[in-house]
Amino acid sequence: MANHPEKATSLPLAYHLLDAWMRAVAWIVPGMVQGRWRAEWDGELWYGVAGKPRGRRLGTAAALAVGMLRDAIALRRLELSDGRRVRRRGDGIVRFFLSDVRHSLRMLRKAPGFTAIIVLTLSLGIGSTTAIFTVVNALMLNPLPFPDADRLVVLWQGRTGMEIEKDWFSPAQFVDIRDRNDVFADVTMSVGGAVTMTGRGLPREVGFIRVTSSFFDMFGGTPTLGRLVDRGDDQDGASMVAVLTHGLWQSAFGGEPDVVGQTISFSGRDFEIVGVLEPDFLLDDEIFPTVSAVGHMDLVLSMAMSDARMSTRGSENYNIFGRLEPGVTVEQAQAEMDAVAEYLSEAYEDPGAGFFIQVTPLLDEVVGSVRQGLVVLLASVGVLLLIACGNVANLLLSRANARERELAVRAAVGAGRGRLVRQLLTESTMLALLGGGVGVGLAVAGVALLRGVGELSLPRLGEIGVHGSVLTFALVTTLATTIVFGLLPALRLSGINVADVIKSGGRGTLGGGAIWSRFNLSSGLVIAEIGLSLILLIGGGLLTRSLGALQQIDPGFAAERLLTFRFSLSGESYAEDAARIEFVDELETRLAALPGVSAVGGISRLPFAPGVAWGNIAVEGYVPPDGGDDGVVVRFRGVTSGYFRTMGYTVLQGRGFDARDRPDGLSVALIDQRLAEKVFAERDPIGGRISGMIDEWAEVVGVVAPVKDGALDGEPAFTAYYPNTQFAAGRMYVTVKTAGEPQALAGVIQQIVAELDDRVAVVDMTPMSQRVADSLAQRRFSMRLLQAFSVIAMLLAAVGIYGLVSYRVSQGTHELGMRMALGAPRSAIITMVLGHGMALAGIGVVLGLAGAFGLTRLMTAMLYDVSPTDGLTYASVSALLVFITLYACFVPARRATRVDPLDALRAE
Amino acid sequence: MRRITYPAACVLQALSKGRGYGFDIMEHTSLPSGTVYPLLRRFERAGLVRSGWETPEEAFGNRRPQRRNYQLTDKGREALARAAERYRQHLEIFDDAGPRTRPA
Numbered sequence A: 001m002a003n004h005p006e007k008a009t010s011l012p013l014a015y016h017l018l019d020a021w022m023r024a025v026a027w028i029v030p031g032m033v034q035g036r037w038r039a040e041w042d043g044e045l046w047y048g049v050a051g052k053p054r055g056r057r058l059g060t061a062a063a064l065a066v067g068m069l070r071d072a073i074a075l076r077r078l079e080l081s082d083g084r085r086v087r088r089r090g091d092g093i094v095r096f097f098l099s100d101v102r103h104s105l106r107m108l109r110k111a112p113g114f115t116a117i118i119v120l121t122l123s124l125g126i127g128s129t130t131a132i133f134t135v136v137n138a139l140m141l142n143p144l145p146f147p148d149a150d151r152l153v154v155l156w157q158g159r160t161g162m163e164i165e166k167d168w169f170s171p172a173q174f175v176d177i178r179d180r181n182d183v184f185a186d187v188t189m190s191v192g193g194a195v196t197m198t199g200r201g202l203p204r205e206v207g208f209i210r211v212t213s214s215f216f217d218m219f220g221g222t223p224t225l226g227r228l229v230d231r232g233d234d235q236d237g238a239s240m241v242a243v244l245t246h247g248l249w250q251s252a253f254g255g256e257p258d259v260v261g262q263t264i265s266f267s268g269r270d271f272e273i274v275g276v277l278e279p280d281f282l283l284d285d286e287i288f289p290t291v292s293a294v295g296h297m298d299l300v301l302s303m304a305m306s307d308a309r310m311s312t313r314g315s316e317n318y319n320i321f322g323r324l325e326p327g328v329t330v331e332q333a334q335a336e337m338d339a340v341a342e343y344l345s346e347a348y349e350d351p352g353a354g355f356f357i358q359v360t361p362l363l364d365e366v367v368g369s370v371r372q373g374l375v376v377l378l379a380s381v382g383v384l385l386l387i388a389c390g391n392v393a394n395l396l397l398s399r400a401n402a403r404e405r406e407l408a409v410r411a412a413v414g415a416g417r418g419r420l421v422r423q424l425l426t427e428s429t430m431l432a433l434l435g436g437g438v439g440v441g442l443a444v445a446g447v448a449l450l451r452g453v454g455e456l457s458l459p460r461l462g463e464i465g466v467h468g469s470v471l472t473f474a475l476v477t478t479l480a481t482t483i484v485f486g487l488l489p490a491l492r493l494s495g496i497n498v499a500d501v502i503k504s505g506g507r508g509t510l511g512g513g514a515i516w517s518r519f520n521l522s523s524g525l526v527i528a529e530i531g532l533s534l535i536l537l538i539g540g541g542l543l544t545r546s547l548g549a550l551q552q553i554d555p556g557f558a559a560e561r562l563l564t565f566r567f568s569l570s571g572e573s574y575a576e577d578a579a580r581i582e583f584v585d586e587l588e589t590r591l592a593a594l595p596g597v598s599a600v601g602g603i604s605r606l607p608f609a610p611g612v613a614w615g616n617i618a619v620e621g622y623v624p625p626d627g628g629d630d631g632v633v634v635r636f637r638g639v640t641s642g643y644f645r646t647m648g649y650t651v652l653q654g655r656g657f658d659a660r661d662r663p664d665g666l667s668v669a670l671i672d673q674r675l676a677e678k679v680f681a682e683r684d685p686i687g688g689r690i691s692g693m694i695d696e697w698a699e700v701v702g703v704v705a706p707v708k709d710g711a712l713d714g715e716p717a718f719t720a721y722y723p724n725t726q727f728a729a730g731r732m733y734v735t736v737k738t739a740g741e742p743q744a745l746a747g748v749i750q751q752i753v754a755e756l757d758d759r760v761a762v763v764d765m766t767p768m769s770q771r772v773a774d775s776l777a778q779r780r781f782s783m784r785l786l787q788a789f790s791v792i793a794m795l796l797a798a799v800g801i802y803g804l805v806s807y808r809v810s811q812g813t814h815e816l817g818m819r820m821a822l823g824a825p826r827s828a829i830i831t832m833v834l835g836h837g838m839a840l841a842g843i844g845v846v847l848g849l850a851g852a853f854g855l856t857r858l859m860t861a862m863l864y865d866v867s868p869t870d871g872l873t874y875a876s877v878s879a880l881l882v883f884i885t886l887y888a889c890f891v892p893a894r895r896a897t898r899v900d901p902l903d904a905l906r907a908e
Numbered sequence B: 001m002r003r004i005t006y007p008a009a010c011v012l013q014a015l016s017k018g019r020g021y022g023f024d025i026m027e028h029t030s031l032p033s034g035t036v037y038p039l040l041r042r043f044e045r046a047g048l049v050r051s052g053w054e055t056p057e058e059a060f061g062n063r064r065p066q067r068r069n070y071q072l073t074d075k076g077r078e079a080l081a082r083a084a085e086r087y088r089q090h091l092e093i094f095d096d097a098g099p100r101t102r103p104a
Helices: A013-026 A031-050 A054-088 A090-111 A112-141 A171-179 A213-219 A246-253 A330-347 A362-402 A406-410 A417-451 A468-493 A498-503 A521-554 A578-594 A643-645 A672-677 A740-755 A766-774 A776-811 A813-821 A826-862 A869-899 A901-906 B006-016 B022-029 B033-045 B056-061 B076-084 B088-097
Strands: A152-159 A184-197 A204-211 A223-226 A239-242 A263-266 A269-277 A299-302 A319-324 A355-361 A562-568 A595-605 A614-621 A631-638 A651-654 A668-672 A689-691 A698-704 A719-723 A731-738 A761-769 B048-052 B066-071
Touching: A013 A246, A031 A054, A031 B022, A031 B066, A090 A112, A090 A417, A090 A578, A090 A668, A090 A719, A112 A417, A112 A468, A112 A776, A152 A330, A152 A362, A152 A562, A171 A184, A171 A204, A171 A319, A171 A330, A184 A213, A184 A263, A184 A562, A184 A614, A204 A213, A213 A319, A239 A246, A239 A689, A246 A269, A269 A319, A319 A330, A330 A614, A362 A417, A362 A521, A362 A731, A362 A776, A362 A826, A417 A468, A468 A776, A521 A651, A521 A776, A521 A826, A521 A869, A521 B066, A562 A740, A578 A595, A578 A740, A595 A643, A631 A672, A643 A689, A643 A719, A643 A731, A668 A672, A731 A740, A740 A761, A761 A766, A776 A826, A813 A826, A826 A869, B006 B022, B006 B033, B006 B066, B006 B076, B022 B033, B022 B066, B066 B076
Parallel strands: A204 A299, A239 A269, A631 A719, A668 A698
Antiparallel strands: A152 A319, A152 A355, A184 A204, A184 A319, A223 A269, A239 A299, A263 A269, A562 A731, A562 A761, A595 A631, A595 A731, A614 A631, A614 A689, A651 A698, A668 A719, A689 A698, B048 B066
């Protein structure tokens, strides 16, 4: 600006008049250019008036006075024209907005670190929320892909006091249910199984479901080719026909269009193919949980409702599905089924006392097992999003403080409050959009990751993809976040006294004074972040401890270096027991001869593998405590003599099976120790007799240790083992103990089976250790996600406290410098800064512990052998969090000690 | 600047001749200060000229405050060229004639 010469000559009167006039006119000129305007005229007046010869001064002065006024008015118009043009022109709003956007992008580019942290924070919050919401949406909110899916239910039967809560029905029970209810608009019955398909390349096992025509009435479905099962197929005497699924049609028939009318051979029986099902029809066992536990059905077979079949009470292998009448609730249906169950237990001896029928909505059946885990995860990501928002709000608050002077200057030169608020909102909207954009990208990647990780643990996984509604959710989340964190700094700004801020030289009024003892909104946000992240960390810690405890459980067998697979023997060539026994015997002999194989065994149903086989046994001399004559429900297993050795079972009493147990010899059985204790109590089980699986009495020759059957956290089930020579299973799991890597034998095993019979398919070849690990897949999935969320949350909280403490250190430079100048040692400075951070962390931890104490109870069902208030988890996780926050505070604390007292004071 | 008026063209012309101060322009073009200064403001806003301050040495040597000066930008020279096309005849006359009346 113009500096006056140190010593001016005496000035003419015209100059003084014009100078006074200039000061008067200056008020017309807008504040931001006023100083410059005056300096310019000052220069011109000295030059043009003071420097002129005396006689010409007054005329010149009069002309100049007019010119000055015109100039001031013109400049004012020019300076204010931007705002006015906006209100006049149609495109003004857009132009205004674009200018805001450009300005925002400039501001964000100027602070790349700040922008990156905010975008990262936001995208992590939004991305994980969207990914988890996508899964929840697909699993829990999306209806099943059937007509009126919300009215579909699945029925189960059970008996109180029995360990099995979900059992299948017999056709005669189906008839009773169908004819004795007013609550179902439709009822249908189906049964599933597996057959071996030959004549189409390698033999393969094909899952099938046998249905009546009412199945497709209930579940919809249209044929791609030919027809589906119809009324004619239900008639007594109708021959069994096949409808291929689209998948089987493609994979086995290459999509041949003339497949309808062809004959196909399954397990030695011929079927006419009458149609191909549409590609999208879901036939997974999650929805149709058949008794044979086939994972996916590739084939639909018709089922004639013959009198013989429909009067059967012995074969409890059928699923019953119902569609509620419109307006009927599940509770009403349940009440009616209770009445039917009561009728059945009185009318028939077979179900007996304690028989019940349970009505379950089909969607609950499908996703019920994962619902709690998903709700916990959804809550966790919600918390994560909260932390992310808190962090972003805090960063923006700090920045707004640092920019206070800039904003105050803009307010002083005429920017209205609304204009500044709009500018700040534009900036945070830009950030939110960036964060939202990256977040949606993360969500897409996250869903892909979840599909990979969750393969074994989530039903309906095939349906999961980022949907439109989910994107909407992300958008709403983003906008809500924007408003929350965009408005906070803007609202704070409106309380600022502009003059104070400018006078304070940019240190900011909010940061001034006793900053170290202040607890304001920023402190509150950091405390909340620390508390929330502690809750997540504790949740993750509890799940980790649970999984650790589960992995320590001894299943009762040695799963290491054990390869397992399954095969089925069906068709005419295996109709005789002897043929099946011989096949198994020959297979075991050949496998045992392989180098690197130390033991081989077989069992009709392997622990931790799908499939069910249970029933009642009678025990000679055993009277149930309640005096009834129901016997005991046990799992039935047919095993070969090598099985126990292969699995490392301990025979506690008596002997295992051996060559003495011939098909025509004395019927024998082994029982597990728990069963022995229950039914033989004080008596010696060896020599005792049981019956059930085999009609005649079988003599107990040994007692084995109990083993876990399907879940590590479950109780071992009562189990009765029969020698395969007398059991003659057609469906068998083979267990091969190997010296080296079990999978290395896969090829040889396939070859040996093919040599024995090339119509037999090798299915489900899996190391035993994998089966056990897979049984924990769902828990591991929840644990990993919660761990990931809690670590992200902890990092965000650390960034939050780091940002706040750093900001306060930078704002408190003057105070720190003063203290050091007055002789405060560095350690005192560090203690002061750390103390400030730790006070926040301490409050956060206390609140977080209290929150966790209340909230972790909700996850009790997900925990094993760990209390939801486990002291060790609470203490160790809190210590970890305190350590991390201590480190986050230490970095700015150390920086504080490097403040040069002179610099700090000179800055004043 | 959508259209260059005759006075505007005169001011641009004066600037192109190296008359960089308000009073000099007024003297050169015989335009009053109430015309010259507002034009300079608009030119600056439109990017036709840029302004600066006289060096302190020069100003203080003459025992007066610094004066503000103006220089044509490339855009300003383009505008002048367009205006010159339009006011060719006037400018030729004006160029030869120099200042015709007294300033201010």
